[in-house]
Amino acid sequence: MLKFSKNGLSRWTKLVVGLWDREYHDSRIILEQQGDLKYLVIPARFQRNLARTLLVTVSVTAVLLVGMSGTAAYLHTRKMMLEDSHKEIYIALQSAGINPDAQNGEYTQEDMLEMARTIRERDMQIRQYLGDWTENLASRNSQLRTLVKNSGLNEKVISIIQGNQKVGGFSENFKPNSLLSSAFAKETAINSELKSVLEALPEKMPLEEYVITSDFGIRKHPIDNKPNLHAGIDLIPLGNKDNVRAVKPGKVTIARYHGHMGNTVIVRHDRGLETLYGHLDKILVKEGQEVAEDAILGTVGNTGQSTGKHLHFEVLIGSYQVDPKKVVQTAQNVRKIEK
């Protein structure tokens, strides 16, 4: 390893200056070839250019090595910061009960907003990361250009160095190191993966105009009066707009009568998301049918264990019921921030 003691450094400088300024003379080499003697002349100019090219190559390589290891350390730190940020988002998702592995957690609208904010922040960090990195390379490239310019070498010698040192960043169409760019691509992929989980959430309710008459959570059952979990929300349509519409595209997995829920439709969407529509009057789809977003699934009714005309709506993620109101709000918040 190189030792950068003051003494060592000045000796190194003297050696470099000495080699640079050294005077060269034409050299003659005598070769014996099948009894004949041949003279080979190596001009002084050629020797000097060769020695100087080697010196510049060695110096540039040393500068690059120091610079690149600095960049690597910097990028590593940034990567660790981003990974920490991922963990935070996963924890946020878990506490929001969106991760199927987590318990059916309690969460507030503020948690959801916080989650959306974290994702936005993370996105900004990635943009900053790319910006810093590009700036870093650009300034190093310009330093190196100056270094070569001040070396006093003629165009031809510089072009030889450039020919051999393209990796060092002289070329205008510089391409990032594939290792670094793949790490970057991975970060971006994880980011978009998280975003697509949130984007899988429904952004709307199944009725056009409605009032919510019963929220998600523990409540006294309207019929037997015992406390139980109300695993969805109850909606009453306004202005006779009774059509129940799919909140996202998907496939109908259940379309039949159920003792408690009455006429029931369940639609399976992407990414483990399901929606349930209960107490329908008429069912207008068949099991196995593919439905588009907003497709009419049936009409609001009073079938099954129900005390009046209303729609019971559930959102299930990996078969865990979550609060439809909060999920819809989260999806709307994420969409707002993305715009």
Ligand SMILES: [Zn+2]
């Ligand atoms: Zn209900």
